[in-house]
């Protein structure tokens with residue numbers, strides 16, 4: 001599995017990342033099953049795991065953490081990403097009246113401490129601000145993020161779902177570099193390729209992590225775009241002795257920006273096959289063939 005360096009932070013991610021948003025949705029949330037998914041990833045060189053404080057209504061990090069607690073040698077074999085700033089209305093926080101974003105220093109510090117405790121870890125490899133906060137005090141947030149790196153609790157910093165004006169404002173108030181923007185990118189969601197987001201990320205040295213790279217499963221649904229894509233994905237899968245989901249991942253990975261898909265399947269057989277996506281080459285014309293099938297028209 002190819003490795004990706006995050007700026008000059010010394011942090012090295014696997015090109016494919018496993019996301020745990022849906023971990024608590026699995027019918028089997030036993031430690032043994034969580035461990036089986038972790039092992040199946042590690043066997044393929046998928047060493048980076050994407051968390052957020054809120055996943056599974058604040059339960060996923062602790063579920064995953066049980067596996068780390070049971071075998072402390074696991075932690076050093078992987079990189080852990082977490083995120084914060086979304087405050088959910090939840091039984092975990094009974095006083096909350098509304099969903100909101102919180103990028104205050106106290107909130108970020110507390111969220112990271114909770115993530116570290118839940119994950120039975122001393123350090124996060126990457127912390128992301130989950131969504132742009134329209135109420136952000138950039139100086140306060142930037143200083144809080146810098147302090148987390150200086151204290152050793154976090155190795156690298158980034159953002160998620162940010163537009164360039166959001167991350168440039170935050171970066172202006174920081175000493176450490178933001179090195180990642182994690183955004184939605186897949187065959188059904190292609191805006192970042194043309195709205196300046198992916199271009200600005202390359203200009204500013206932010207690596208691209210793509211969440212919901214299979215459109216959260218909608219790629220295999222009945223929308224007109226999914227139906228147009230289906231025969232082409234099947235044909236390319238056959239040509240590559242592979243499967244349509246891996247072709248869709250390869251479509252993202254073949255882009256010159258070096259996109260890192262964050263996959264979310266709970267199906268262990270699908271997890272076992274993931275690294276096959278790295279062997280599929282999508283050439284320029286095929287890339288546009290898939291783009292055109294998705295959009296329903298040729299490019300202008």
Ligand SMILES: NC(=O)c1ccc[n+]([C@@H]2O[C@H](COP(=O)([O-])OP(=O)(O)OC[C@H]3O[C@@H](n4cnc5c(N)ncnc54)[C@H](OP(=O)(O)O)[C@@H]3O)[C@@H](O)[C@H]2O)c1
Pocket residue numbers: 018019020021022050051130160161182183210211212213214215216217218220245262263264265266267270
């Ligand atoms: N930063 C953010 O704002 C943000 C937002 C959303 C997600 N994320 C991250 O991105 C990760 C991945 O998101 P995601 O789970 O939406 O990713 P995804 O890989 O696009 O979608 C996974 C879903 O697709 C289904 N699926 C996969 N392959 C399939 C196939 N061949 N046929 C039918 N269904 C299939 C899976 O079902 P099975 O489980 O049955 O395979 C699962 O429900 C999350 O875990 C999280 O870490 C980040």
